[in-house]
Amino acid sequence: MHELPSYERAVDQARAVCGAWFGPQSLAVEHLPAGFSGTLPLLVRANSSAWVLKSFPPATSPERAAWVHRLVRHVREAGVDAVPALLATPDGSTVVRAYDSIWELASFVPGASTAAPTTAQAQAAARALAHIHRAAATLPGEPPRQSPSPALTERVTRAATLVGDPWPGRTAEHASGHDGEFRDAIAARFAVARDLFAAHDGLRVLRGWSGMRPPVMRLQPVVRDVWCDHVLFASRDPAHVAGVIDFHAAGIDTPAADVARLFGSWLPPSDRRSLPLDACWAGALAAYEEVMPLTDQERGLVAALHAMGVVFGLDNWFRWTLDERREFPDQSRALGRIDRLLGELPVAIDFLGERRGGRV
Template identity: 30%
Template sequence: MAVKQQVEELIYALGHWLPNPRVAQFCGLGEGSSFSGAGLWRVEHGGQVYVLRRWPPAAGKGCHINRITWLQRHLAEAGLPVATPLQLLEDPESLLFSITSKVSGEREISTWTLTSWLPGVADYWTYPRPAKLKAALRTLADIHLAATSFNIADAHGKLRVARSPALSRRADRLATLQAGDLAELKSPVTRAPASLTRELAFHALAHAERALPRLGHESHRWRDEPLPLQWVLRDVWHDHLLFTEDRVTGVLDFGAAAVDSPAGDVARLLGSLVGDDEAAWQLGLDAYASRRQLAPDELAAARFFDASGTLLSAMNWVHWLYRDSTALGPNVDLPAAHRRLERLVARLRSLAPT
């Protein structure tokens, strides 16, 4: 898409929330966002700062995006550090709008939202402190508590005890890897040109092969284990948590939010922030429990969420880098991808028996 055409699309989108959108200033956020036709833009308008988001075409299908946007507004109105989605000027009952267009002869839906800007920096890895870790887990617990009163839900959105959809999917994926997909992943890596990332991929595959039997066996329990389910974030990790000194001032990206076990969020956040540091895990769990108690089964599930998530995330990156790069898009940041895989491989070592 030409730059001029992209700018006109951004102005048209912004005009659904703000008057006189042509005076706005836009700046792309993140690799591939600026003029790629999809992504995030920082918007300055009338002395205020916002984030304009164009959701991927697949995300615009159905009404899930509408539910999670209202969830985000519900949490923001509860006083949590979550960006507030704005209501449309012409329809205050709506937080999003969609444009239908034809791309290569096919109908495509582009869905847009505008939210407030959140202050802070995702700097825990650079400046890790116990106070920041405790603030992160307390904020997560507060989000989970506030989400229980969210009254716009799908057919299964109310609090209940049932099987975790995420753990069921993980059990299936682990079984697929054991049944031969792990061996198939080795072929494209072997054919790829030599590089440091390729060596990392080989290490990931080797560690995964050793860890798979144990995790595959444990998955049989967690596939059918009943756990408390509610709306959760599902993608809460280091880069989605903003700090101002030791305070959490922003929780970003609700695109993966769904009904599942809060234990998955706890595992995702702790595994991302502190890795295998057991003392830090306990500090974080205690901070979370000071707001919301985790039942014994939830605590055990968090450990499996973490271990299985580490292995499957590493295999996803090997798949995206060497077998199918379509999920990464044309503007993938390869050094950042290398760093992500490097962290996962370091954690995989602790899962694989020696």
């Protein structure tokens, strides 16, 4: 994982980087919670305005950052004010290159995220995402195209990889090298996942998906990393979406991938947790389609992408922690994410088994 700088060094860097926007004026800088991506966002106050300073992931090219910002500006200019504004430097650029990174300043959005939205919040978030998609579909130079979904193609490839190296064939030796309670906690969860995978005939299920040929469908610019932490609700009106933040992972894919990512990040009511994702959040899906209708093919893909995301999300966590031995500053949060996926694993495998052969 990209190593986070110390808080003091991060603040010093922030002041230096912000000089490109604000010059030598005095700035108030404070830290914001870091996500799993390894970047440390900072809140910058200048005069009466508040901005979030954040760097793009390491190795991001200037061309890639420029494309993301072109998308963000286009969506805002189309009237979607839930997307934060980008601040330009005096020379008109919205990015600054410094300390081997590419930086941006986006308007600070006061609000709170939730992993367990009310019906009204889920529908409001779905509408906000639909408005983003509708605007993004008109991005100049990126007309909607017909091609296999990169998200689905990647999951089919992952299915084949996991078939070749399934969890039941791995041993506790994968947990060696970690110290203390975190090591033991990860190893215990891996054992649970391995047993659930075997009990629900996961290997047979994944074999069916590993041989599918992803169908051609509509592709367009999408957010890709849109999940519960990145949708902020207004404090005075909890059913109003104040902001949808962080477009750094944006790319070209089916809008269904974003719907699956957002809906799948929410904790559904207990009486709906055994349902496929599209049925679990039927009201939110209907709200999305009031703005951005989906085809039958796209609608059917939502639950399948989420179910595969549960399996491969767990596989990612076990690979990161047990094989690659990455460190996570907030270990309890990492374990909570793994526990959430473990709880969804049986339903995900059973759903994929019912759709075996890749019928979407």
